[in-house]
Amino acid sequence: MALRVGVIGAGSMGKHHVRIYSELPTVELVGVADIDESVAELAAIHNVRFHKDYQELLKQAPELVSIAVPTSLHVEVALAALEAGCHLLIEKPISNTLDSAGAIIESAKERGRKVFVGHVERFNPAVIALKDAISSGKLGEVHSISNLRVGAYNRRIFDTGIILDLGSHDIDLISYLYSRKAEAVFALGAAKIHEYEDHAAISLKFAQSAAGYIELSWLSPYKVRKMFVVGTEHFGLVDLIQQSLIVYDGKDWVDTGLVERDEPLKLELASLVEAVLNDQPPAVSGEDSLYTIQVALAAIESYSKGDAVHFPEHANEPYPTALNSNERG
Template sequence: MPLRVGVIGAGFMGRHHVRIYREMPEVELVGVADVDESAAEVAAEYHVSFFKDYRKVLELQPELVSIAVPTSLHHEIALAALRNGTHVLVEKPISNRLDHAREIVQAGAESCCKVFVGHVERFNPAIRSLKEVLQKGTLGQVHSIANLRVGRYNKRIFDTGIILDLGTHDIDLISYLFGHRAASVFAVGSLQPGRDYEDHATITLKFDQDQTGYIELSWLSPYKVRKMFVTGTRHFGLVDLIEQSIIVYDGQRWADSGLVSRDEPLKLELASVVEAVQHDLPPSVSGEDSIYTLQVALEAMRSYREGKAFHFPEFAGSSYPIGNK
């Protein structure tokens, strides 16, 4: 039997959830909800019932819903779905409040429903290949990972700044690649006149094993760039998350790793989620992972506002991801 799935929020990301679910033979897409009536065009394009009220989708008793709404609405909708007995995939970040994030994860446990969080870059083939490169020791001991994530500001983002919206990708990725959680965070940031949240930030993550993560974020760039610079004791790696490529410099020349099999990260993510629901597997990205990422991001925001670093003694010696993969 195909898995009954609903999509709540059919904007920038949600429309891609709709598209991919409709392409999956193991899924029956039962409904799409969005407060914006123009999103009805997305539902019509893929021949799916459309509702303005997300509760109407839940009344259809889907087994899984994707929640791709503004971050400030994640808590309300996720709790409603979980209490309905529905597994949830929440776009990242899981919430803009730590207490709300914990309530979502707790509600999942109490309802025996799975909570997936859409840290889609984990499914980028370049990241999966880079993880293999690091595990093989190709670069030697890795001392630093520097991520550059810049592009134009998107007006759809109105309830959060760049650290929560984009920086959570890189906090998660760097921790995932190092294999443990950060010991401290320090950040600087700025915002354009007339905006309520930061649109540029630089974040430094310190880890226990003499490892450092650097994150550069900006909504002020005319160009979209998603790159990672990985410095090891033997070699240097350059990863392009858009091109899905890894090249390695050995001190004399650059060489393509030849390991990346390109594919759409969101498609891989949704396939993983559907498989986990159908076969009762643990989430690849757990709710606990996302609570950690949110906590570090919130402290990064606090750091740039107060001008000082914040430490995480509770994370000492803790591996990452906290989940199963």
């Protein structure tokens, strides 16, 4: 039987949820809700019911809802959808405060519902290939991962700075590749064109002095999404937009041939629908995203006070958080 799914918030991200769910054979898309009435046209194209009020969509009894409203509204919509008995896919980051993220996770636990968070880069085929290359030892011992994520600012992002909005991708990715939580963060950041910080440089410290570096900017006219991975055997370079992984083996750049390109969001949504249908745990859980905002908010604190923030409680903590003891890296 198909899973009954609804989408709340169908702007630049949510419209892709609508398109992909409408194409998944395991999904019955029961409705789309958005305060913007022009979304009714999108709903009509996909032959799905439109609601201006998301509470009306919740009355259609969807089993799963995608929440792609602005980040500061996630908590209100998530708690209402949980009350209506839905499993959730919340776009990343889970929320903009630790308390509101904790409230979502707590409510889901009480109601026995699953919370997936849309850290879509985990489903980028180039990241999947890089994770394989690191796990198989192809790169040697990895001691530095640097992510560059820059591009022009879009005014629709009004309620968070770049660290929560984009940096949460990279905090998740680097921790995922090390299979560990960061033990300290130090950041620089400032606001030039936005109310919140619009450029930042973040350093993360992991076990055995492994490092993560994240350069973020909304001041760049040119869009770049790259990862540079320093291993003792090979140097890896990932282009997240091109979905490529090439390694330098000491003599030459080598195409690993490991990357089969696909749409990351399609892979993410197909995987979560399967997880709900088969009662499996989320690939990217609410707890994972809570960790990413904990580190992101600490990075904001760090650049504000000019000092590092330490997480002694993260020493030797595995990541993703949902891994059980026999799957830990």
